[in-house]
Amino acid sequence: MTKMIQCISPVNGRVYAERPALTLAEAEAAVARAKAAQPEWAERPLDERIALVKAGVARLNEMKPQVVEELAWQMGRPTRYGGEFGGVNDRTNYMSEIAAETLSPMVVENSNLFERRIEREPHGLVFIVAPWNYPYLTTINTLAPALIAGNAVILKHATQTLLVGERLAEAFHAAGIPEDVFQNVVLDHHVTEELIGSRAFGFVNFTGSVGGGAAMEKAAAGTFTALGLELGGKDPGYVMDDADLDAAVDSLMDGAMYNAGQCCCGIERIYVHESLYDAFVEKAVDWVKNLKLGNPFEETTTLGPMANRRFADMVRSQIADAVTDGATALIDPALFPEDDGGAYLAPQILVGVNHEMRVMREESFGPVVGIMPVKDDDHAIAMMNDCDYGLTVSLWTADSTRAARIGRRLETGTVFQNRCDYLDPALCWTGCKDTGRGAALSPLGFHSVTRPKSYHLKKVTK
Template sequence: MSDTAKIISPVDGSIYAERPIATDAAVEAAVSTARAAQAEWRHTTVAERSKYILAFLDALMAMNDDIVTELAWQMGRPTRFGGEKGGVEERTRAAVAMAEEALAPYYPPEKPGFRRYVARDPLGLVLVIAPWNYPYLTAVNTIVPALLSGNAVILKHATQTLLVGERFAEAFARSGLPKGLFQNIVLSHAQTERLVGSGQIDHINFTGSVSGGRVIERAAAGTFASLGLELGGKDPAYVMADAKLDHAIENLVDGAFYNSGQCCCGIERIYVDERVYDDFVDGFADLTKKYVVGSPLDAETTLGPMARGAVADTVREQVAEAKRKGATPLVDMKVAADRPGSPYLAPEVLVDVNHQMAVMREESFGPVVGIMKVRGDDEAVSLMNDSPYGLTASIWTADTDRAAALGSRIETGTVFMNRCDYLDPQLVWTGVKDTGRGVTLSKFGFETLTQPKSFHLREI
C-alpha cells in the first residue's frame, strides 16, 4: 500500500483528508510534461498569458465559499474572516497589470550602428514549496508571476493544507491553461529534497522555517538553480510618543493575533515610548481580552486553534519561561481546551519582559506578544535590530520624515508606518538575515523569475 499524506484537523484532531504520495515515476512524468508545455508557453505573449491568469482567478474566486470552510478544517482560521480571497485577488490583478512593463525589454541609450537591448527570458521550470499558514497567498505570490513570465510551475503544498493545491489545479483546469504548465503534486520530504537537487528545476521558492530553508539550500547546492527563501520572523513595532494610540492599539492587536499569530509578518514584540507606555499597555490588554477562542466553524469565534498542537506547545513554553524570569501576563484568559498538546491557545500579552527571554528573540508564531518600555529612538532601534530575523518592522508616529529616517536604521525588508501585517503587491517582499533571501511581488519579483538576455546587433 502506498504512503499517504494526512491532514490532521486542528478543529477536533480527526483526519480531514488523506492523499497518496506521488510515486517517483509520477514525479518524473510531471517534470517531463511541464518541460514540454513550457517550451511552447514561453513563446506566447504576455497578453495571452494574462487572459488565462484572470480566468484562473475567476474560477478560484467562485470556489471561495467552499475554500473558507476547508481552511477552517485544515489550519484553523475562523470562517468569519472569509479566507484569503481579497489578498489573492489584489495580488493577482496587480501582477497582471504590471506584467507587460515588468517583462518588457530594456533599451540603453542609442549607439550609431548598433541595436542593443536586454530581453527577459523565462527561467523554465519553477518549483513552489508552499506553507500552511497563508496557503493561498504565499503560493500565489510566485505561481502567478511565474506563469506570466513564461515559466511552468510545479506546486508542492504543505501536508496540513494539501487541498489548497487541488483547488489551484482545479481553477487552472477551468481556466483552460494548457495542460502540464501547472501541476500540483503530493511529495514526501525526501522526494522534495531529491527533486530540488535533481538539476531539473530552474527556480525554487520555499516559504517555511529557517531549518527547512537550510535543507532546501543544501539540497540545491551544485544545481545552480536560483532560490527564493522566506523563512523565520520576529517582527517588531515601535510606538512613539506622538502616535495616535487608539489607532496603534487596534492595529497592533490585530497584527499580533490575527490567524492565531501564525503570520510571517505578524507582530511579535512591541517597544513603546515611556511617555505613552501605560496608556498603550492598558488599551492593548483590554482589547486583547475581547477575543473569543473556539472552533473556527462558529460564527462568534475570533481566534481559532493553531494549526498543530506541537506549535502551540512552543508558545506555551516561551510564556512559561518568560514568567519564570519575571514577565507579567496581563490577559491570563481561561479556555477549557487550552492545555498541553492542544492547538487551542488563548492570546497572551506579557510585560516586564527583556531580551534574555525567548519570547522576545525567538520566533513564536503564535498568539503571544511582549511589550517593553523604551526611553527613545536609539533604544528602540537597538532592540528592534537585536534579532536574527528581519522581515518587517512598523513605526507608529505622526511624523513621516522621522519614520523614514528611523526606518533606514532598522535591519528589515519592509518598513511600515502606522500599519503592519500587510503585503503591498506594488512593493518588493523580501527579508534580511535569517529571514532568508530573494524577493517576490512588484516588478522585482518578475526579475527573479526571468533571466536577462543581451542582444548586441551590429549593422554592417
C-alpha cells in the same frame, strides 16, 4: 509501500485529508511533462497568458464557500474572515497590470549599425513550496508572475493545507491553463530534495521555517539553482511618544493576534515609549479580552485553533519559560476555556520581558506578544535590531520624516508607518538576515521568475 501524507485538522484532531506521495519516478515524470509543455506556453502572447491566469483566479473566486470551509478544517482560521480572496485578487491584478512594461526589453541601442537590448527570459520550470498559514496568498505571489512570464510551474503545498494545491489546479485548469503547465503534486521531503539536487528546476521559491530554508539550500548546493526564500520573522512594533495611542493598540494587537498569530509579518514584540507604556499595556489587555476563542465555524469566533497542537505547545513553552524567568502574563487563560492543551490556545500578553527570553528572540508564530518600555529612539532601534530576523517593522508616529530616518537604521525588508501586517503588491516583499533572501511582488517579483538575456546584434559586417 505508498507513503500517505495526512492533514490533521486542528478543529477536532482527526485526519481531514490524506493523499499518496509521489515516488521519485512519478515526480520525475511530472517534471518531464512540465518541461515539455513549457516552450509552447512561453510562445503564447503575453496578453493571452495574463488573461488565462486572471481567469484561473476568477474560477477560484467561484469556489469561495468551499475554499473558506476547507481552510477552517485544515488550519483553523475562522470562517467569518472569508478566506484570502481580496489579497489574491489584488496581487494577481497588479502583477498583470505591470507585466508588459516589466517584461519588455531594455533597449540600449536600435540604430542602423547595432541592436542592443536586454530581455527577460523565463527560467523554464518554477517550483513553489508553499506554507499553510496563508496558503493561497503565498502561492499566488509566485504562481501568477511565474505563469505570466512564461514558466511552467510545479506546486508542492504544505501537509497542513493539502487541498489548497488541488483547488488552485482545479481552478486554473478549468480556465484553460494546460494541466502539464501547472501541476500540483504531493511530495515527501526526500523526493523534494532529490528533485532539487538533480537540477529539475530553474527557480525554487520556498516559504517556511529557517530550518526548511537551510534544507533547500543544502539540496541545491552545487546546482546553481536560483532560490527565493521567505523564512522566519520576529517583527517588532515601536510606539513613539507622539503616536496615536488608540490606533496603535488596535493595529498592533490585531497584527499580533489575527490568524492566531500565525502570520509571516505578524507583530511578535512591541516597544513603547516609556511615557505611553502603561496606557498602551492597559488598552492592549482590554483589546485582547474582547477576543473569542472557539470553533472556527461559529460566527462569533475571532480566534480559532492554531494549525497544529505541536505549534501551540511550542508557544506554551515559550510563555512558561518567560514567566519562570520573571515575566508577567496579563491574560487569564480562564477567560478562554478552549485552552485545553490541544491546538486551541489562549492569547497572551507578557510584560517584564527582556531579550534573554526565548519569547522575545525566537519566532513564536502564535497568539502571544511581549511588550517592553523604551526610553528613546536609539533604545528602540537597538532593541528592534537585536534579532536574527528581518522582515518588517511597524513604526507609530505622526512624523514621517522621523519614521524614514529610523527606518534607514533598521535591519529589515519593509518599514511601515502607522500600519502593520500588510503586503502592498506594488512594493517588493523581501527580508534580510535569517528571514531569507529574494523578492516577491512588484517589478522585482518578475525579475525573480525570469533571467536576463542580452542581445548584441551587429547589422553590418564592417
